[in-house]
Amino acid sequence: MPAPFPEDSVGLVTPQLFHFDQPLALANGRSLDSYELMVETYGELNAEKSNGILICHALSGSHHVAGYHNEDDKKPGWWEHYVGPGKPIDTNRFYVVCMNNIGGCHGSTGPQSINPATGKPWGSSFPFLRVRDWVETQVRLADRLGINQWAAVVGGSLGGMQAMRWALEHPNRLRHCVVIASAMNLTAQNIAFNETARQAIQSDPNFFNGDYLAQSTLPKRGLSVARMIGHITYLSDDGMGKKFGRELRSGSFDRGNDQLVEFQIESYLRYQGSTFSEVFDANTYILMTRALDYFDLAREYNGDAAEAFKQASCKFLVVSFTSDWRFAPERSREIVTALMRANRDVVYGEIDSVHGHDAFLVPNQLRYWELFSAYMNRVEV
Amino acid sequence: MPAPFPEDSVGLVTPQLFHFDQPLALANGRSLDSYELMVETYGELNAEKSNGILICHALSGSHHVAGYHNEDDKKPGWWEHYVGPGKPIDTNRFYVVCMNNIGGCHGSTGPQSINPATGKPWGSSFPFLRVRDWVETQVRLADRLGINQWAAVVGGSLGGMQAMRWALEHPNRLRHCVVIASAMNLTAQNIAFNETARQAIQSDPNFFNGDYLAQSTLPKRGLSVARMIGHITYLSDDGMGKKFGRELRSGSFDRGNDQLVEFQIESYLRYQGSTFSEVFDANTYILMTRALDYFDLAREYNGDAAEAFKQASCKFLVVSFTSDWRFAPERSREIVTALMRANRDVVYGEIDSVHGHDAFLVPNQLRYWELFSAYMNRVEV
Numbered sequence: 001m002p003a004p005f006p007e008d009s010v011g012l013v014t015p016q017l018f019h020f021d022q023p024l025a026l027a028n029g030r031s032l033d034s035y036e037l038m039v040e041t042y043g044e045l046n047a048e049k050s051n052g053i054l055i056c057h058a059l060s061g062s063h064h065v066a067g068y069h070n071e072d073d074k075k076p077g078w079w080e081h082y083v084g085p086g087k088p089i090d091t092n093r094f095y096v097v098c099m100n101n102i103g104g105c106h107g108s109t110g111p112q113s114i115n116p117a118t119g120k121p122w123g124s125s126f127p128f129l130r131v132r133d134w135v136e137t138q139v140r141l142a143d144r145l146g147i148n149q150w151a152a153v154v155g156g157s158l159g160g161m162q163a164m165r166w167a168l169e170h171p172n173r174l175r176h177c178v179v180i181a182s183a184m185n186l187t188a189q190n191i192a193f194n195e196t197a198r199q200a201i202q203s204d205p206n207f208f209n210g211d212y213l214a215q216s217t218l219p220k221r222g223l224s225v226a227r228m229i230g231h232i233t234y235l236s237d238d239g240m241g242k243k244f245g246r247e248l249r250s251g252s253f254d255r256g257n258d259q260l261v262e263f264q265i266e267s268y269l270r271y272q273g274s275t276f277s278e279v280f281d282a283n284t285y286i287l288m289t290r291a292l293d294y295f296d297l298a299r300e301y302n303g304d305a306a307e308a309f310k311q312a313s314c315k316f317l318v319v320s321f322t323s324d325w326r327f328a329p330e331r332s333r334e335i336v337t338a339l340m341r342a343n344r345d346v347v348y349g350e351i352d353s354v355h356g357h358d359a360f361l362v363p364n365q366l367r368y369w370e371l372f373s374a375y376m377n378r379v380e381v
Numbered sequence: 382m383p384a385p386f387p388e389d390s391v392g393l394v395t396p397q398l399f400h401f402d403q404p405l406a407l408a409n410g411r412s413l414d415s416y417e418l419m420v421e422t423y424g425e426l427n428a429e430k431s432n433g434i435l436i437c438h439a440l441s442g443s444h445h446v447a448g449y450h451n452e453d454d455k456k457p458g459w460w461e462h463y464v465g466p467g468k469p470i471d472t473n474r475f476y477v478v479c480m481n482n483i484g485g486c487h488g489s490t491g492p493q494s495i496n497p498a499t500g501k502p503w504g505s506s507f508p509f510l511r512v513r514d515w516v517e518t519q520v521r522l523a524d525r526l527g528i529n530q531w532a533a534v535v536g537g538s539l540g541g542m543q544a545m546r547w548a549l550e551h552p553n554r555l556r557h558c559v560v561i562a563s564a565m566n567l568t569a570q571n572i573a574f575n576e577t578a579r580q581a582i583q584s585d586p587n588f589f590n591g592d593y594l595a596q597s598t599l600p601k602r603g604l605s606v607a608r609m610i611g612h613i614t615y616l617s618d619d620g621m622g623k624k625f626g627r628e629l630r631s632g633s634f635d636r637g638n639d640q641l642v643e644f645q646i647e648s649y650l651r652y653q654g655s656t657f658s659e660v661f662d663a664n665t666y667i668l669m670t671r672a673l674d675y676f677d678l679a680r681e682y683n684g685d686a687a688e689a690f691k692q693a694s695c696k697f698l699v700v701s702f703t704s705d706w707r708f709a710p711e712r713s714r715e716i717v718t719a720l721m722r723a724n725r726d727v728v729y730g731e732i733d734s735v736h737g738h739d740a741f742l743v744p745n746q747l748r749y750w751e752l753f754s755a756y757m758n759r760v761e762v
Binding site for chain 1: 569576
């Protein structure tokens with residue numbers, strides 16, 4: 001994307017690295033003595049520090065939500081279509097904050113970082129994390145920024161889980177909780193897909209039990225297969241059919257050599273897997289899918305989601321997409337039901353879409369845009 | 382299963398190997414000079430040779446449809462619950478024939494066989510096959526057995542594709558065509574899952590481009606991941622949830638070491654993948670999934686399925702299962718619609734089931750049993 005950037009973009013943005021020295025006690029009993037968070041912010045924090053929006057990212061996201069990192073940057077941040085001037089998360093009104101979660105691979109402390117105790121990459125020894133650990137680091141970032149209460153905490157998918165955890169654990173520190181294409185826990189099928197992806201990674205002989213960096217190699221083929229599995233499940237059957245159908249990319253059924261026959265969907269998926277495996281960290285993929293699997297909103301509340309949501313005092317927007325079969329509308333309706341049983345204030349929108357789970361990222365979905373904008377416009381700053 | 386075998390089982394069965402010397406011209410332009418078929422039969426062929434039933438197997442099936450191979454055999458054939466005395470495919474009335482398809486790995490000529498031209502295993506050089514190639518070998522087996530017309534050709538999933546191809550290509554050689562949990566072609570999503578499974582196999586460094594036998598090794602880890610992918614998609618989300626939920630097999634969320642936490646579904650899937658990879662051939666898996674991808678019933682009929690089915694003269698039973706999302710009821714209704722447009726005689730049953738695609742194999746589904754039995758009872762011999 002050559003400059004000038006589009007007028008409705010936050011434009012050129014620069015991430016900032018925040019260092020934290022206060023030890024972080026993790027949910028699994030271990031701790032991190034210190035850690036760094038890579039952060040981006042857009043818009044201006046107002047004098048009352050009341051217009052902060054925290055965006056929590058999902059499995060393959062990062063702190064880079066919107067805008068461009070330089071004038072030659074080909075692609076903007078992952079939520080460019082919904083975050084910017086005049087967009088649902090309007091940077092003319094809000095001060096938007098997003099960090100790369102710890103355990104990630106985009107600049108925050110994670111398995112690729114050097115473990116100060118050993119002087120070597122953490123690799124397999126990086127602690128497993130829970131969603132609540134991320135929330136704890138986000139709380140500390142808020143403290144650092146002087147934000148006592150977010151106007152809203154917002155997230156899709158795994159990001160939605162973080163937003164809900166905020167609402168339960170820190171009820172006074174957010175006024176709105178926006179939960180998009182998420183769930184209170186994963187189904188067995190979802191865990192099964194995650195485990196198969198992990199197996200693909202761990203089966204790669206270049207994985208070396210997670211210590212591939214020490215071997216100067218990367219388990220790219222395994223990570224590529226893992227991403228292919230994920231990618232299929234983020235799209236809908238219908239959407240994939242409309243986009244690719246049974247079109248061939250090469251070869252023909254008339255030819256003598258079947259080896260040449262290749263469907264469009266095959267090369268598309270392989271490309272997706274291959275490019276992802278060049279930029280993402282395999283240990284992070286394992287860590288994030290485990291955090292997804294382990295998340296269970298109501299576990300500490302006797303499995304009673306309504307009891308859990310009674311801890312919350314903010315208002316909620318819950319959004320789902322009809323063709324999302326990985327985080328189906330039914331799972332969002334469970335959230336809404338629990339919120340209503342807890343007598344909490346909730347707006348729910350079920351958006352017609354062919355884009356599957358990915359719909360929360362996809363542009364040009366008018367009803368989604370309208371609902372999201374209308375809700376955010378009502379968020380007072 | 383120690384003898385005596387159950388009374389409603391065909392009991393002890395012995396496969397037979399049939400050798401064919403007449404060259405087989407394949408759909409892709411290559412040919413096999415000779416080949417062998419591993420075959421099982423149950424029941425008695427009547428004097429008129431009019432009571433033959435051909436069962437076509439699916440991706441991971443074999444000629445071993447029912448009964449036991451020896452008195453210590455722990456498991457019966459893959460369709461034991463629906464083939465035997467008094468069962469829907471009643472061996473008191475019918476003479477049942479099933480062969481391992483060529484390209485398979487259960488005794489018929491396939492990638493593990495020795496290529497007579499080289500004296501080495503075929504491996505990667507075994508020709509790719511289409512559904513019509515299997516049908517051609519089945520025609521020759523029928524000739525060998527003296528069966529001019531099958532009472533019915535029956536198959537589930539990939540087997541159903543073979544049954545439909547029989548109806549189009551050899552209309553006078555069957556009176557009934559039974560198509561269970563199948564489709565006229567695969568969707569992009571189905572192709573995507575198959576391609577991801579193939580990538581998992583081909584990414585295994587022990588795959589050696591398909592010539593692993595020459596290296597005295599097997600790509601077990603890749604095949605295991607491939608099977609895990611397949612297995613998830615053969616079950617339903619709901620069925621998996623009912624069977625496994627979020628139950629832990631080991632560990633606890635309270636413990637310090639997350640590495641110990643393991644969901645039931647994870648160990649189940651890994652076990653399924655691992656045991657499959659011990660007994661199945663990776664090249665066969667690739668070959669069979671390619672045949673699935675390439676199958677397109679109406680391709681040679683200008684893409685007009687009704688035009689295709691006008692070639693047929695038999696009667697049809699089409700069965701689907703509500704929770705089957707890999708070969709969804711919608712895909713079966715497309716078959717039924719095309720058959721009606723072609724003015725063909727068709728009975729359609731959509732069975733309520735939580736068992737997903739695997740439902741066609743699963744016992745104790747009363748409505749399925751009743752429909753299948755009622756239809757087969759009307760098949761004259």
